[in-house]
Amino acid sequence: MLRPVITKVFRLAITIGMIAIINFLVIHSTPGDAVDVLAGEAGVADAGYTAELRQKFGLDQPLPVQLFHYMSRLLQFDLGYSFRHNMPVIDLIAGRIGPTMLLVGTALFGALLLGVVAGTVAASRQNSLLDYTISVLALVGYATPMFWLGLMLVVLLAVGGGILPASGMTTSGSTATGLAYLIDVLRHLVLPAVTLGLFYFATYARLARASVLDALSQDYIRTARSKGLAGHTVLFRHALRNALLPVATMFSLQFGAALGGAVVVEAVFAWPGLGRLAFEAISQRDYNLLQGILFMSSLLVIAINLLTDFLYTVIDPRIRKRA
């Protein structure tokens, strides 16, 4: 009982360690370092001054030593300091992770829910007009570039009609609290969440349709029908649960990609999340911050994957047995 848990934790620790190392190496393989940026901006190119700074930040040490320091700081959950923002990286991330989770969560769960409904409806009315309509819509959603969709939505709904806000998470200058605040945030959430979610909606709708159709052709469905169950009972009780397994897998695989997509969407809609922070960190060459964001994002993806694995064992008894 305990053994698999220990193996799992051990494997997890190794994964996280590898991610940290790769993170570190990628960032350090880029030309220049934080001191170059600071010195360049201060207009001081004095070699003595930069050497002093490097020594102060430990950047003069050989790479393995720096890696060692980085890793030991990580173990204490110290992600370093952002000189740009004059704040510890962890505090910056803590302030931004909420909006990102709100955006990505709304987009993905909304896409999942609507996609499964649309796919199931399409499958249960295979080759009907409704099926064709859903399939075409899904195909369009699948093929539409995210940034283009975002810009179109802004043009159509925000600039033209002024129906929905297209920038930020709250109305600037607003002091609303309670319900009014919530409504304000939700209104701001609509466009970025739709922009980010459409692609995933299309993916889930297509996948759900295919896997419901597949499930409906299985022998156990024939058994269920031969018991005299009504069509909708067969669909919901017998086919849908089986059909959800591949969708769940896809969901967990795509979470990381959706975090990546959030970078674009947050930039387009000035959404105050991790993605925009990362975007700024790149353009400002704020290496500590970027490294911290990458690391935290990896942890998020791992957490979601663990959660899906767990959900899988709840849904599927065959896996429960193996685990």
Place this chain on the structure above:
Amino acid sequence: MAQTEDMQALLDIRNLTVNLLRSGAPVDVLQDVSFSIQAGRVVAVVGESGCGKSITASSIVGLLPPSMQIASGQISFDGEDLVGASERRLRQLRAKSMAMVFQDPMTSLNPLMTIGRQLQEAAIMAFGCSTEKADEIALSMLQKVGIPDAVSRLQEYPHSLSGGMRQRVMIAMALCRKPKLLIADEPTTALDVTIQLQILRLLADLQAELSLTILIITHNLGVVAELADDVVVMYAGKVVESGGVDEILKTPKHPYTRALLAATPRFAIGQPPERIAFKEIKGTVPELGKRGPGCRFEARCPASEPGCAASAPETVRITASHIVACRSREMLQ
């Protein structure tokens, strides 16, 4: 097959024709299929793969694939017409009066539901009873089909059971609704030989005990000999011969039935198998849509005569129960 003509059959199929709708003209999958089953008897339907045995069964329970439909003919079950019956009524009949057991027990149970739940579902559909009552029925049925440790099996999922055990579960599920008719579509084909025998014994025992009426579909003439009272031989969507089990196995009239019997290996103890001659049937069943107007076995028939290819043979009644569709007088002697 009516042993006594005046008795009303539980199931009576008359001139059933089923079409497959596809682009272009519909093609027949079944043509003029007729046979009947008296209550309490076991009827075996035999024939090569693709002859329409499963489609016949699906027509009876109203579960034809969406691409097929009954073009003409009657199916009457317990005096009730099934061809014109509403979907609702057919569902009711499936829930209460007609049960099916399928070929592959490995895939016929829902992998995400416990055995108990799947049995319970069938009992509730049949009797509209409470879940407690349904569980009781499920448990007693599992014990009846010889599943050891039935109480704990109820909690288990299909994957933890062997093929033989799963087929027992399928049989329990079929029988827990006390059906008037049990349709078993190749119930042993997917199982090991030793397990096949066990399942057949079980079916035979249950049939005797509960005086079940069974329609069993099979490739295996051993199964026929073991279990059946009457036999229907199908070829390419048609019934070519039907009769009592002795009539079919001992005095087969149709060249196809004879070929089928000759193609069945018979092993006698103490004799090397190769000593016993058995012949494969050359050629294959003609495909759907490539079936001419004449006798469908003509191309493979050792006794074919001029004229066989041109028009379909008439059905000849040899005895009260024995019917054959062949024009060769010589054969019919």
